[in-house]
Amino acid sequence: MEYAEINGGRIAYELAGPQEGEVVLLSHSLFFDHTMFDPLAELLHDAGYRTLAYDHPGQGASSRVTLAELSMDALTEAAAALVRTLDLGQVHAVGNSMGGFITLRLAARHPELLRTVTTLGASAEEEYQLAEFGPLAEALGQDGAAAANVETLLYIMFGDTSLANGGDVVDHWRSYMSALDTSIGAAAYQVIHRDRIYEELQDVSVPVLAIAGDEDHAYPQPISGSNIATATHGRHETVSPAGHSVALEQPQVVAELLIKHFTS
Template identity: 25%
Template sequence: MTPRQRSFRINGYDLSCLEAGEASAIPLLLVHGSLCDQRIWTAQMAAFAGHYRVLALSLRHFWPEQWDGSGDGYEIRQHAEDIAALIRYLDVGPVHLLGHSRGGHVCFRVAQHHPETIRALILAEPGGQLDPALADLGAPVPGADLGQMFEDSANLIARGETEAGLELFVTAVGGPKAWKYAGEGFKAMARDNAATIIGQAREARLTFMKAEIESIDLPVLLIGGALTRGHFPKVMDAMQRLMPDAERVTIEGAGHPMYEQRPAPFNDAVLGFLALR
């Protein structure tokens, strides 16, 4: 099944997405992370389209827009508001919502502020830091190192040193060999979206607070890679303990991009969870 290219005028912006599946089916929205866009979900579109109306979004300022990093609109809250407005525009009731990394943070904020738009929430290693008040759950206190990395990466990209800026960002998130061994398809996508790191360095990203996590009263699936290190597992540990209705699946043999590295078990986990909702 070949996905259809769609565009929806949402909050004054043309929101681009790939769509597959029957129009009458329950929508399943896929939200990408940093440096990615709608094209990252290639291994999911066909698997999910047999069950759902799948829409893989490109968030505001990501490809196919050719953004230079100037102006506003690159904020998690804006992206969350765009998604909530799109769901209302579709006018089919609440949807299933899946987000990876920074896209997982965006989806968390949709669930926090617009819970009525969501049937079930799937967070694949949501990006962000836990509030320092959650130190009793093993939360690392947010430090300046991550923010400095964003700034250094953004400065390199703004100066035209795109490859160096992307390597700095990707290795900081995925490990010392993440950029070196990344596929050419991902690298091309990252280059298309390089300027979004300039926006990401500027955004004031909120931490995940205890009361916010506890407020998510929806069916939630947390998905992580067994090989992922750093803050991502810590965030999911806290969410698993504090969300009233959360399940968790670990994808063996995969790191942060588990949907690409081990698509079959990732897809099975999503479909198995949603089949009961």
């Protein structure tokens, strides 16, 4: 891991892959860190791309920050500052779930930094399950994930097929989520209290691809697919079988879709 001083805090990141490759910014989901993209990053490296995977402020190995600094708007500005600080030129921005909320805001507000945008399991709308997710975020803030039902988090973040099959990936993230402390509650609060960005995307000039998982329990089609495509005048694809963590559950399929999008 390397670290960049951004807005008075420290962002942990990993820059890897062919030195001359176009850079792909990888923006992770809530309850994960940058390593959720490890399988996808390897495939992109093999295809000649360089990747910049980072931990959001307040998560992973990055600095803990205030509640206000965990808003989607603030996290978007931190991501833009990271790209500028590392002097990477224009990047392909890819975000899963919360990371997708951020990449959409980058498309609307910082198009000069971008070649393309791809969202996976994301939304351009306000949280439609606020009544369900609100108590969960409150419990996380009070007791951390260890005292909450980690199986509930896994159900939100993975599809039925992944959960039924189990294996190393699900087991690893069960263990990771179980160790999350109370600070994750503030991040969860800001995720579910984000503002709608749908109308702001109407004039986006950056090519946008929205990828949805057919078993997504959090943001199923049309939320994570056709709604984003309509808002951005972009395209959408549905991946099967996959839940909310599309990049982690189907890295090979996602890599193929990304490369097609990058080169189209």
